[in-house]
Amino acid sequence: MSDLFVALSGPNLFACFLGTVLGTIVGVLPGLGPAGAMALVLPLTIKLGPTAGLIMLAGIYYGAMYGGSTTSILVNVPGEAASVVTTIDGYRMARRGRAGAALAIAAIASFVAGTFSVVALQLSAPLVARAALAFGPAEYFAFALLGVVVLANLTGGSRAKSLAMVVLGVMLSTVGMDPLGGTVRFTLDVGGAEAGFSFIAVTAGLFGVAEVLTTMASPESVVAAARVKFRELYPSRTELRRALPAMLRGTVLGFVVGLVPGPAATLASFVSYGVERKVSRYRHELGTGAIEGVAGPEAANNAAAGGGMIPLLSLGLPFTPSTAVLLSGMLLMSVTPGPFLLRDHPQVFWGVIGSFYVGNVMLLLLNLPLVGVFARVATIPPRYLMPGVLVLCVVAAYSDNNNVFDVWVLVAAGIVGYFMRALDYSPAPLVLGLVLGPLLERSLLQALTIGRGNVRELWASAPAAVMLAAAVLVLFFPVVRRAVRPFRAA
Amino acid sequence: MRRDRWTALGLAAFAVAYLAADRRYPLDTLATPGPGLFPLIAGLALLALAVWELATAGARRARKSTGLVPEPPSGEARQAASGRVQAPASPRGPLLMAAVLVVYVAVLPVVGFIVASLALVFVSARLMGLAGWWAPAVLALGITVASRVIFVSWLGVPLP
Numbered sequence: 001m002s003d004l005f006v007a008l009s010g011p012n013l014f015a016c017f018l019g020t021v022l023g024t025i026v027g028v029l030p031g032l033g034p035a036g037a038m039a040l041v042l043p044l045t046i047k048l049g050p051t052a053g054l055i056m057l058a059g060i061y062y063g064a065m066y067g068g069s070t071t072s073i074l075v076n077v078p079g080e081a082a083s084v085v086t087t088i089d090g091y092r093m094a095r096r097g098r099a100g101a102a103l104a105i106a107a108i109a110s111f112v113a114g115t116f117s118v119v120a121l122q123l124s125a126p127l128v129a130r131a132a133l134a135f136g137p138a139e140y141f142a143f144a145l146l147g148v149v150v151l152a153n154l155t156g157g158s159r160a161k162s163l164a165m166v167v168l169g170v171m172l173s174t175v176g177m178d179p180l181g182g183t184v185r186f187t188l189d190v191g192g193a194e195a196g197f198s199f200i201a202v203t204a205g206l207f208g209v210a211e212v213l214t215t216m217a218s219p220e221s222v223v224a225a226a227r228v229k230f231r232e233l234y235p236s237r238t239e240l241r242r243a244l245p246a247m248l249r250g251t252v253l254g255f256v257v258g259l260v261p262g263p264a265a266t267l268a269s270f271v272s273y274g275v276e277r278k279v280s281r282y283r284h285e286l287g288t289g290a291i292e293g294v295a296g297p298e299a300a301n302n303a304a305a306g307g308g309m310i311p312l313l314s315l316g317l318p319f320t321p322s323t324a325v326l327l328s329g330m331l332l333m334s335v336t337p338g339p340f341l342l343r344d345h346p347q348v349f350w351g352v353i354g355s356f357y358v359g360n361v362m363l364l365l366l367n368l369p370l371v372g373v374f375a376r377v378a379t380i381p382p383r384y385l386m387p388g389v390l391v392l393c394v395v396a397a398y399s400d401n402n403n404v405f406d407v408w409v410l411v412a413a414g415i416v417g418y419f420m421r422a423l424d425y426s427p428a429p430l431v432l433g434l435v436l437g438p439l440l441e442r443s444l445l446q447a448l449t450i451g452r453g454n455v456r457e458l459w460a461s462a463p464a465a466v467m468l469a470a471a472v473l474v475l476f477f478p479v480v481r482r483a484v485r486p487f488r489a490a
Numbered sequence: 491m492r493r494d495r496w497t498a499l500g501l502a503a504f505a506v507a508y509l510a511a512d513r514r515y516p517l518d519t520l521a522t523p524g525p526g527l528f529p530l531i532a533g534l535a536l537l538a539l540a541v542w543e544l545a546t547a548g549a550r551r552a553r554k555s556t557g558l559v560p561e562p563p564s565g566e567a568r569q570a571a572s573g574r575v576q577a578p579a580s581p582r583g584p585l586l587m588a589a590v591l592v593v594y595v596a597v598l599p600v601v602g603f604i605v606a607s608l609a610l611v612f613v614s615a616r617l618m619g620l621a622g623w624w625a626p627a628v629l630a631l632g633i634t635v636a637s638r639v640i641f642v643s644w645l646g647v648p649l650p
């Protein structure tokens with residue numbers, strides 16, 4: 001626990017500051033998103049060392065949740081998906097001249113939820129890690145499978161399309177060295193492909209290069225952001241009183257949703273808004289500029305970001321693109337997340353958790369006075385920003401393995417990502433399939449070997465059986481429901 | 491929905507090609523699984539999903555989304571959210587940019603990071619509508635030199 005104070009050392013504080021500022025900017029800018037930005041700065045974080053590097057990556061992750069609300073409220077443009085719902089009431093508040101109050105409540109809600117989720121993370125992550133020590137290959141396989149199935153159900157768009165993208169990601173993960181036997185597969189004798197597809201190159205391509213190409217397809221006009229003076233940043237006593245219950249509901253709800261595989265932060269904000277529409281005393285005002293519509297979703301998406309760290313830190317399983325980049329960063333820094341992280345790297349574990357506390361305070365201090373500056377960042381035309389994003393993508397992809405093959409992968413992923421967006425295929429399931437593929441393969445083959453070829457070994461233990469049953473249920477429930485519906489109606 | 495059908499056909503073709511390539515790797519037995527087993531399962535899963543998508547693409551007009559969460563706010567979603575009027579999406583710009591990127595990677599090992607990136611930033615800024623010659627040139631110089639200093643000189647990242 002004393003390692004918690006590692007976060008207060010000079011270099012770690014600086015890394016946390018840099019991460020939260022970058023995260024806020026990324027949250028403010030529509031398009032790139034935290035996962036893409038984290039992939040772009042990986043070369044930099046690796047040089048900082050494991051603790052400071054991961055603190056910076058984590059700062060970008062939760063900083064983006066803060067920043068996303070700024071442009072949602074001021075210019076009606078959500079910086080990232082988790083802030084879409086904030087536009088509904090936040091922008092209407094801004095048009096009524098209450099932009100400052102909405103921004104302050106968003107920052108306070110984010111702070112309260114972020115701090116709560118860190119306390120919960122601090123208490124529960126070691127417990128989950130201890131329980132996970134009993135996990136064998138069959139349990140890991142079942143949990144990872146359940147994760148990708150749930151993810152495919154929760155990602156927007158067609159379920160079949162999301163599942164297809166997960167499987168495509170898994171297939172791409174089989175290129176290169178087989179995780180158990182060392183056989184080189186599917187390389188087509190291309191030099192540099194033996195190491196497999198670089199996760200960084202694929203992520204930077206799907207999120208970064210594809211965003212540049214999409215921006216080129218429809219060049220946007222620059223929008224003017226409303227100016228907010230510092231003295232306007234005080235919510236009234238009534239606004240604070242009304243925001244508090246929504247904030248608390250959003251916090252608890254967000255943390256629980258954060259544990260669910262999938263786009264937890266986005267999902268949490270929508271669920272929170274739905275809950276407010278049902279239980280809030282002022283539900284009739286929602287949609288017309290109610291403070292509850294800002295406080296609830298903003299608390300929920302920040303709490304979910306903390307909740308999503310539990311499966312990563314305790315089990316080594318990332319279920320969002322951002323935590324997948326964090327996992328990738330950890331592995332590049334020779335830190336293996338999972339049940340043994342606390343034992344092998346206590347400084348990293350507690351340092352990252354400690355930085356969450358520091359980061360939340362920094363974000364509150366940054367977001368309140370500098371809100372006008374961040375809002376103006378959103379109005380920088382893409383023609384100045386996007387060429388820089390391209391160069392950062394190239395640096396990130398090349399520096400992963402120091403070969404040009406990865407830059408080819410980056411460009412190919414960018415072009416594929418552009419067409420995926422045009423055809424309504426989400427890149428997030430593909431990225432997670434790519435990350436979870438080797439784990440799925442290794443755990444499946446190990447479980448089969450342990451069971452001497454007996455497939456029943458996969459569901460021999462109770463936890464594995466429950467998780468596999470849940471995966472099957474989630475997979476086929478919508479199909480069965482659709483098939484049964486006509487009979488029930490008759 | 492014709493677009494969805496063509497995409498599903500493309501995925502099915504990819505799955506078939508992948509499964510054909512997988513025949514080079516032994517499956518062995520379930521007790522000692524070979525390197526071909528897992529790709530076989532993954533390839534068959536994609537083929538099944540592509541066939542499912544092919545069969546259901548036409549029947550999905552009414553229920554556009556089965557997910558609980560909307561797509562990330564890019565493209566049309568973002569336009570709708572912002573209420574801003576934008577120029578209609580044209581594939582010309584992205585295709586040109588993709589071609590520029592392909593040329594960039596091809597010449598990167600030959601001319602090196604500095605020269606290739608100067609040209610990339612200059613051309614991409616021009617393609618994105620940055621008018622004149624001076625502004626794109628200054629931007630190209632600024633971005634390339636800054637990345638060279640930060641990543642190579644300060645952080646020791648080796649670039650070609």
